[in-house]
Amino acid sequence: MKTMKVGALIFPGFELLDLFGPLEMFGMYPENFDIRLVAETGDPVTSSQKPVSLPDHTFADGERFDLLLVPGGKGTRQAVNQPVIMEWLQKQSEIARLITSVCTGSALLAQAGILDGRKATTNKNAFKWVSGFGTEVQWIRQARWVQDGNIYTSSGVSAGTDMSLAVIADVLGMDKALQAADWTEYFWNEDPGNDPFAVKAGLVPDR
């Protein structure tokens, strides 16, 4: 397999685990996933929890990616209104082989029009806000993550790590996904339908 270039979007107020959970898992196979952080400019980017990351690429540098990763976090409230982010997502989504988002990152994809005609999910406590974006998105209330074609959207924060292992299973095979979980001593929730947090958030009745 040709190495997939992973373009992970960062913006002020991104959520640490949304980003670094999936990147930990993709990072188990550096020969398959070449990880790069991408931001509007080359300046340091402060996360929602305060630790600061340095981007490897800027929107303007023309780099194209095979796999997009869009984290959520408090910063999505601003990012969703930034045309430069929407344009970058639209341009990249046209050529990316796979598109992934974690938590409220799906609000950015929806606002960019990338989820129109697709099923998608998001953070359960932010469901009302996120599901206001996108004109023809079929928002799924209860799901750890949702795959629709080449787009994977996960539920809140930790769900992104579970989703990333599903992506690895689809790209490299289930044995590689299980191996990554073992190496990182991760209890993988393999079932995309296992979402007790939708019940806790009152989005679906407790059955």
Add this chain to the structure above:
Amino acid sequence: MKTMKVGALIFPGFELLDLFGPLEMFGMYPENFDIRLVAETGDPVTSSQKPVSLPDHTFADGERFDLLLVPGGKGTRQAVNQPVIMEWLQKQSEIARLITSVCTGSALLAQAGILDGRKATTNKNAFKWVSGFGTEVQWIRQARWVQDGNIYTSSGVSAGTDMSLAVIADVLGMDKALQAADWTEYFWNEDPGNDPFAVKAGLVPDR
């Protein structure tokens, strides 16, 4: 409660999830945990998976921390031989209220002498290497994490996130730990004895 200043050590080749899993959880309570990244110099630090972090403090700047977080990663193989890191850990551990490590981060604590006379654990696949450090450490082969007094050491990578919630439970109360897990849609493995990876790694028999 007075805000605890969290000093999270970073060094070249640190493991992303070792660091950012616990910081995600501590970051749920910014009024209680003030998160800072600390490195030898102010230069950007490249993780084992490639994403780059910027430190907030250097070893030389004299900042003292209430809670230490020491991640593991491939870089521990070099870090364990660096006197400047050992000296920083020794100095900080004398005044820190709580000391935590994830994965092979416990090799650094052991080499610095901080684990002498204590029970501790580490990554299960690196157990042999890590347990060669420290002269009087009681290395526990099977544990998701081990608490001994004010020192918490966790098993590999993902185990650090489980441990960090136990720290939050001890500092702020169990309800706050459960709340953080809910906010981040995290399936918390609350039981420090639940460690199937010790069996998988052949450290203990499968019973």
